[in-house]
Structure formats: C-alpha cells, structure tokens
Amino acid sequence: xxxxxxxxxxxxxxxxxxxxxxxxxxxxxxxxxxxxxxxxxxxxxxxxxxxxxxxxxxxxxxxxxxxxxxxxxxxxxxxxxxxxxxxxxxxxxxxxxxxxxxxxxxxxxxxxxxxxxxxxxxxxxxxxxxxxxxx
Numbered sequence: 001x002x003x004x005x006x007x008x009x010x011x012x013x014x015x016x017x018x019x020x021x022x023x024x025x026x027x028x029x030x031x032x033x034x035x036x037x038x039x040x041x042x043x044x045x046x047x048x049x050x051x052x053x054x055x056x057x058x059x060x061x062x063x064x065x066x067x068x069x070x071x072x073x074x075x076x077x078x079x080x081x082x083x084x085x086x087x088x089x090x091x092x093x094x095x096x097x098x099x100x101x102x103x104x105x106x107x108x109x110x111x112x113x114x115x116x117x118x119x120x121x122x123x124x125x126x127x128x129x130x131x132x133x134x135x
Contacts, residue, residue, distance in 0.1 A: 003028060004075045004076060004132070005025045005026060005027040005075075005076070005077075005078050005108070005132055006025070006026040007022035007024070007025055007107050007108075008022060008023060008024040008025075008026065009022055009023050009024075010023065010024070016107075016110075017107055019096070020096070020099065020100045020103065020107060020110075021080075021107050021108060021109060021110035022107040022108060022109055023109065024109060025078045025079060025108050025109040027078045027132040028132070030132065030133065030134075030135050031132070031133040031134075031135065032078070032130060032131065032132060032133065033070050033072070033129075033130070033131040033133055034128075034129075034130055034131075035063070035066045035070075035128055035129040035130070035131060036128060037081075037083065037126040037127060037128040038059050038062035038063050038066065038126065038127055038128070039055075039058075039059060039062075039118060039119065039120075039123045039125065039126045040054070040055035040056075040058040040059055040123060040124075040125065041058075041062075041120075041123075042058060042062075048120070048122045048123060050122070052086075052091060052094045052095070052124050052125060053094050053098075055123070055124050055125050056094065056095050056098045056125055057098065059125050059126070059127055060098055060099070060101075060102040060127075063102065063127060063129060064102070066129070067131065070131060070133060071133075072131050072133055072134075074102070074103055074104055074106045075106050076131050076132050076133065076134075077103070077106060077108040077129050077130070077131055078108055078109065078129075078130045078131065078132050079108055079109045079110070079111075079129065079130040080099075080108055080109070080110045080111070080127055080128065080129050080130075081110075081111045081112075081113065081127065081128045082095065082099075082110065082111065082112045082113065082125070082126075082127050083113050083114075083115050083118065083125070083126040083127070083128075084112065084113070084114055084115065084124065084125055084126075085114075085115055085116065085117060085118060085123070085124050085125075086114075086124065087112060087113070087114030087115075091124075092112065095125065108129075
C-alpha cells in the first residue's frame with residue numbers, strides 16, 4: 001500500500017502552510033486519479049446558484065463525492081487547481097475558508113488561476129484534484 005503524500009514547505013520558499021497548503025507534495029509512484037474540474041453543477045440538474053459562496057459549497061460537495069467514489073480520504077489529495085472568473089483577494093476570502101474546511105488540516109499543493117470564463121457563463125469557480133490512491 002502506498003503511503004499518503006508527504007508535504008513540504010522548505011524555508012527557501014514562502015510558508016504556504018500558514019494559509020493552508022504546501023509548496024510541495026511528494027507522492028509515491030503508484031495509482032493516481034485525476035479528478036476533472038468540479039463546478040456548481042449538481043447531479044439532479046438543479047440551477048446553478050448566483051453567489052460565489054453557494055457555488056463553492058456545491059463544488060466542495062462534488063469534490064467530496066469524487067473522493068468517496070475513489071474510496072480515498074482528503075489526505076490522499078496531492079494537488080488542487082482552483083480556477084476563478086474573478087480572482088481577487090475578496091473572492092479568495094470567500095473560497096479559502098471553505099477550502100480549509102474541506103481539507104480539514106490536510107495541506108496539498110494548491111494553485112489558483114484567474115480565468116476569463118468557465119464552461120457555462122454563470123459558473124464562477126472550478127476545482128480539479130490529483131489524488132494518490134492506495135495500491
């Protein structure tokens with residue numbers, strides 16, 4: 001069985017651990033799952049809510065469902081990429097607390113990217129993950 005990824009915040013790099021992620025995640029060679037970007041679309045086809053806060057809740061619910069389908073815990077997340085249509089300190093202040101709650105102390109490598117659009121005009125947030133699975 002492969003062990004959970006090792007997290008690193010070398011002193012030569014800014015301490016990302018202070019804000020809830022790691023500069024480096026090292027995963028053993030083995031099985032990886034690449035989880036497509038999750039947005040505020042629901043399996044039941046319910047409309048996308050307007051607000052970023054409500055959209056983020058759905059995104060994190062979807063990410064949790066993907067982990068459950070994989071039989072993996074949050075400690076197995078190696079990397080996350082966050083795409084936002086309005087990436088500013090104010091919008092990150094909405095998403096980051098929900099990210100911290102979702103991760104529950106786990107600190108994978110995280111990248112935030114500002115984009116001009118996502119797959120549908122009303123979507124404001126998309127998050128993808130790389131997950132290291134037990135052998």
